Amino acid sequence: MSINRRQFLRRAGMVTALGLGSSLVITGYRKKDAAASGYAKAPKDMPAKRWAMVVDMSKFKSEADFEKVIEACHKLHNVPKFPNTKDEIKWIWKDDYHHTFAGGHNEYLDEHVMHSPFLVTCNHCDNPPCVRACPTQATFQRPDGIVAMDFHRCIGCRFCMAACPFGARSFNFKDPRPFIEEVSTEYPTRTPGVVEKCNFCYERLADGLMPACVEKSNGGLIFGDLDDPNSEVRKIVGSKLTIRRKPELGTQPSVYYLVGGGEHA
Amino acid sequence: MLEKALSGSKRYWIWVTLLLGIIAVGFVAYMNQFNNGLGVTGMSRDVSWGLYIAQFTFLVGVAASAVMLVLPYYLHDFKKFGKMVILGEFLAIPAVIMCMLFIVVDLGQPMRIMNVILHPSPNSVMFYDMIVLCGYLLINLVVGWTTLGAERKGAPSPKWVKPIIYLSIPWAVSIHTVTAFLYAGLPGRHLWLSAIMAARFLASAFAAGPAILILLCFIVKKVSKFDPDPGVGAIQSLVKIVRYAMIANVFFYILELFTAFYSNIPEYSAPLRYIFFGMDGHYSLVPIMWTAVVLAFLGIAMLVFPSTRMNKATLIIGLLSIIIANWIDKGMILIVAGFVPNSFERVIEYAPTLNEILVTLAVYAIGMLLVTILYKVAISVREEKAN
Numbered sequence: 001m002s003i004n005r006r007q008f009l010r011r012a013g014m015v016t017a018l019g020l021g022s023s024l025v026i027t028g029y030r031k032k033d034a035a036a037s038g039y040a041k042a043p044k045d046m047p048a049k050r051w052a053m054v055v056d057m058s059k060f061k062s063e064a065d066f067e068k069v070i071e072a073c074h075k076l077h078n079v080p081k082f083p084n085t086k087d088e089i090k091w092i093w094k095d096d097y098h099h100t101f102a103g104g105h106n107e108y109l110d111e112h113v114m115h116s117p118f119l120v121t122c123n124h125c126d127n128p129p130c131v132r133a134c135p136t137q138a139t140f141q142r143p144d145g146i147v148a149m150d151f152h153r154c155i156g157c158r159f160c161m162a163a164c165p166f167g168a169r170s171f172n173f174k175d176p177r178p179f180i181e182e183v184s185t186e187y188p189t190r191t192p193g194v195v196e197k198c199n200f201c202y203e204r205l206a207d208g209l210m211p212a213c214v215e216k217s218n219g220g221l222i223f224g225d226l227d228d229p230n231s232e233v234r235k236i237v238g239s240k241l242t243i244r245r246k247p248e249l250g251t252q253p254s255v256y257y258l259v260g261g262g263e264h265a
Numbered sequence: 266m267l268e269k270a271l272s273g274s275k276r277y278w279i280w281v282t283l284l285l286g287i288i289a290v291g292f293v294a295y296m297n298q299f300n301n302g303l304g305v306t307g308m309s310r311d312v313s314w315g316l317y318i319a320q321f322t323f324l325v326g327v328a329a330s331a332v333m334l335v336l337p338y339y340l341h342d343f344k345k346f347g348k349m350v351i352l353g354e355f356l357a358i359p360a361v362i363m364c365m366l367f368i369v370v371d372l373g374q375p376m377r378i379m380n381v382i383l384h385p386s387p388n389s390v391m392f393y394d395m396i397v398l399c400g401y402l403l404i405n406l407v408v409g410w411t412t413l414g415a416e417r418k419g420a421p422s423p424k425w426v427k428p429i430i431y432l433s434i435p436w437a438v439s440i441h442t443v444t445a446f447l448y449a450g451l452p453g454r455h456l457w458l459s460a461i462m463a464a465r466f467l468a469s470a471f472a473a474g475p476a477i478l479i480l481l482c483f484i485v486k487k488v489s490k491f492d493p494d495p496g497v498g499a500i501q502s503l504v505k506i507v508r509y510a511m512i513a514n515v516f517f518y519i520l521e522l523f524t525a526f527y528s529n530i531p532e533y534s535a536p537l538r539y540i541f542f543g544m545d546g547h548y549s550l551v552p553i554m555w556t557a558v559v560l561a562f563l564g565i566a567m568l569v570f571p572s573t574r575m576n577k578a579t580l581i582i583g584l585l586s587i588i589i590a591n592w593i594d595k596g597m598i599l600i601v602a603g604f605v606p607n608s609f610e611r612v613i614e615y616a617p618t619l620n621e622i623l624v625t626l627a628v629y630a631i632g633m634l635l636v637t638i639l640y641k642v643a644i645s646v647r648e649e650k651a652n
Contacts, residue, residue, distance in 0.1 A: 085613075086309040095609055102610040103532050129452055135391035136380040155380050156303075156373020159391055161313040165453025167608035171313060171373065173304035192302035193373025249452040 044208030049227035050126075050145040051200055052254040053211075054236045055119050059220030066094050066117065072216040073198070078189045080179035089170040091198040092121040092213055101245060119221075121213075122147060122168040122198035123245060123253030133163035139195070145226075145254060146200045156193040165249050169197045226254065266414060269645035270638040276488070277641070284634045291627015294620045295370060303373055305620045312604040312615035316597070316625050317371040321364050323473070323596035324632075325444045326466060328360035328401065330474020332437035333506050339430050345499040349482065351643050352493055354409035356478055357437075359635035361402040366628045390446045397440045404433045409639075417646045441466045448603065455525075456536035456603045465517040466595070471510035473591035475503050476584040483581070485640060491647040504580065508568040511587050515561055518594075535610070536602045544605075545612045550598055557593035560586040 003011070060066055073079070073092045082088050098105065100118040128147045130139050138153035139160050161169045175192045183189065187203060190196055200223075201211035214221040224231035233256075236242065242256040273281075298305050308315045334353035337343035369375050386392050408430055415422040445463035452458065459465075479500055482493040494500045525534040538544055543551045567573045567583025574580055606612050617625075 087304050088310050090310075099609040099611060102608070132388045133390070133451070135386050135389040135395070136377075136384045137386050138380070138384075153377070153380055153384065154374065155377045157368075157371070157391065158313045158373070159389070159447075161310075162448075162454065162603070163451050165451075165608055167311070170310055172302065173306075173308070173310075174302045191374070192304075195373075246453065251452065 042206040045206045046208055048144045048205075048225035050225060050254065051124065051205075052145070052224065052226040052233050052237070052256065053121075053200075053214070054222040054233050054242065054256045054258055056220050056222065056258045057116070057118060058258075059218055060117070060119070065218065065220065066119065068216045069119065069213045069221070070094070072212040073201075075182065076184050076201075076212045077187045077199075078176070078180050078184050080176035081181065082174070082179055087173040089172065089176060089196065091170075091196075092119060094119050101243065103246070118257065119213075120166070120168075120245075121255065122200075123166055123251070123255045124198075124200055126252030126254065127250060129163040129165065129251060130160035130169065133159040135159065142202070144205075146202050147197075148199055148202060149194075149196055151188070151190055151194045151196065154194040156195065158195060160195055165246055165251065166253070169195050171195050266410075266417065266642050266646065267638075270641045273641060277637075281634065281637065284630045284637070287630035288627050288634070291623050291625075291630065294623035295627065297620055298370070298624060299375070303371075305618060307615050307617045307621060309613065309615065311607040311611070311613040312601060314371070314600050314604070315615055316617040316621050317367045319596050319600040320625060320628070321367040321371070322444060322466075322600060323592055324360045324364045324367065325398070325441055326470025326591075326595065327474045327477060328357045328364065329437040329441040329467070329470045330478070331357035331405065332434055333471050333475050333503070333510075334478075335430065335437070336434050337502075340434065343502075345494075345497045345502055348491075348495070348647075349478070349493045349499050349503075351409060351413055352481065352485070352640065353478055354405050354412075355639035355643055356474075356481065356636060357405045358402065358409065358639060359632040361398055361405070361440075362635060363628055363632040364398060365402075366631060367625075370624055370628065390443060390450060394440075394443050394447060397436065397443050401433075401436055401440050404429055404436055408433060413643055413646055416650070419650075438467065441470050448599075453608060454603050455533045456599070459521060459524075461517050461520060465514060465521075468510050468514035468517055469591045469595055472507050472514055473588050473595075475510075476507045476588050479503055479507070479584055480581065480588075481636070481640070483577075485644060489644045489648065490651065491644045501574070504568055504574055504584075507584065507587060508565065508574075511561065511565055511568070511591075514591070515565065535606050539605050539612065540598055540602050547605075547612045547614050549614050549616065550602060553593055554598055557590045557598070560590035560593075564590060 070092055074081075077091060079089050079091055094117040096115045096117055098114045100120055105114075124145055124147045126145065128139075128141055131141050131147060134140075135157060136153050136155055138150045138155070139147060140150070141147050156171065158171055161171060172190050172192045172194055177183075177189050180189060201209070201213075204211060209215070210223055211221075214223045222232050222236060224233035226234050226237065228234060236258060237256050240258055242258050244253045244256055247253070306315060306317075331353035334346045334350045338346040338350050369378060372378060381392065381395055408426060411426045412422045442463040445466040448454065448457035449459060449462035482500060486492050486494075522537065525537050535544070539547070540550050540554045564583045564586030567579055567586065572579075573583060601615050605614065
């Protein structure tokens, strides 16, 4: 059987109308209350306008002090341990002064200071270049300042990794799951092909808990709301000499390093 | 008109089969990457973009270079390019498609690519890059197909296509400008953080792109009865464009070197020191970059002197030198060295893996196959008219 153009168009139109019409009918009958009933606030959630962290390096005396902190974070967040540095995933780690505060070195600085270790992690910048670069809003800034990731939206383009001036982001080059020693049920594992980084433990903050690293730091990491004039972080940042990584780039990191140590304000 | 690509000589089919073979091998390599993740490439936490994104950058330039024919022909009524314009447009189409493929093969989660449209992010330069690349592909498809179709029927091109042709001129500039903005707006990547990046991109594109087109014209003349330059001097005019664009490109590069080295700010010169002299015992890019330097000056010299420019053999050497120099600069080093030294001033080098190279070759083979098909159609129409 052969049909001419007019007949074909008429039949195609009828089928289309039927399809569209029936989909409308089906949508009309669907239960309306299936939609989200709104987002309730977690009962113990700690509200803040600007979460920030102060790193007091004087409290980190031995290798074990660093390991404890790094372990707590990486265990909780199912950060895999890859044997090679190429595929490495890091949320919080240590590097020496010389490399952490790269640029413009005082060549007469004592060797000991140059190589003294510093904890580094995502700076949760006020003006995060990674958020600006992300083409899908998979990485975004929360109202409390935390720069978070949606692992299910990330397309793995790694534009954020190019944009981050701090090397804070890691990419799942391989399936991370076989490299997780002990799977934690507190936080999801990741698929290959997505970017991840420190999240300031927003899942713990929602339960009224301090970030895992802070809890294990023996007071070496101080965490709080920079917007609150009575918070400890605000007092330290306001009255003591603190430095930040690459402040000249204008990203306004919210991780501060207390230099000289001493007592808190 | 597409049916014209379905009949050809034995040589034509051998060539097509060869390309399909390379594509098949690359497809298997891509499946390996798809299943095992980007860990099969040489990319790392520190050098997180490599060969794929570098090819994307280089090919955006090739795509944009069609404007070097369209602009003189349509805006200045430069009749010499009459036979060649369609070849420029039909080079731009595969180039844009290759760009898109290089983005897709670089993604960690390619199945989620639609998220770029589902969650549009006007803050991201990549959002605009997607728009301009898709737009440019569409413009060239419409313009190329319509003008060739009209020519086949012996009719003038329809009036409505003229505004689209004019639109293609600023649009071509926009694709490479936006691509440069992907890099030039990132804080902390000193090799890229440069106001002249987009200008450099355009200069190198207008050198390498038309150079490739001239070589393609030579091939077309050899394998078919169609002569894109029937003694009117179209190729020599294009050679002049290549020459001045390449001189501008080298000039812009020297501007970068001056600012970085005379200012003596260590961060600004660090990637350039790594590229040209090596750093902390790492030298893998040094011989490659100096090769590009030599080729760039050799290519310019070949295209400056009338004796070498007019001689086909030396002209081809000059054009190849310029293409390779630009490819090394933009299709490899610019992207890789943007990450070296890393945010911690450590030198961690990158080298592509075999798997990565096979995928790259396959994408190029897809591009060449598309060039072959489109050129076959264009040439067949022209041959048909000539008879």
